[in-house]
Amino acid sequence: MAVIHAQSLRVVLVGACTPAGSELLTVLRAASVWVTALVDAPVELPVDEVIGNWMHNPIAVDAMSEADAVILLADTEVSSPLAQVCRVAEAVGPWPVRVVYFSSPAGDTQGRLVEEVLSELANSVVLRVGAASVAELAEMAYAAAQGVGQAGGYALAKAG
Secondary structure, eight states: OOOOOGGGOEEEEEOTTSHHHHHHHHHHHHTTOEEEEEOSSOOOOSSSEEESSGGGOHHHHHHHHHSSEEEEOOOTTTSOHHHHHHHHHHHHTTSOOEEEEEEOTTOOHHHHHHHHHHHTSSEEEEEEESSOOHHHHHHHHHHHHHGGGSOOEEEEEEEO
């Protein structure tokens, strides 16, 4: 099993403009992780690459399929979390890309559908988040993304 060092970790972040995304960027940059931010409209962020109009941009698909991990902090102002997860799932498809998703603990219908889509991927982690702080969320996302070299499969964890 290969050991993934932070310097070689390539992460695609969806939701970089959210409060949790901003905090996560701080954690990832401190660890020298290569970060590509997928955003709706291009914006300046402290990342290595920004890809705008990500839901409809073929360059975003390439970035996700070539990444070690995709961290999805769904931005409900852009589109539904289900649409975003389906786009990510379509992009990573059979590739061994770890997908990390934050879900609400409520377990609503859309949340269950999102988790069902993610359970079909070879290497996904769903973190059901309760009262965790933004800093705790960022640390959990980074830790989950680092699990790239671990055995694949679907994992569900509760936090906060």
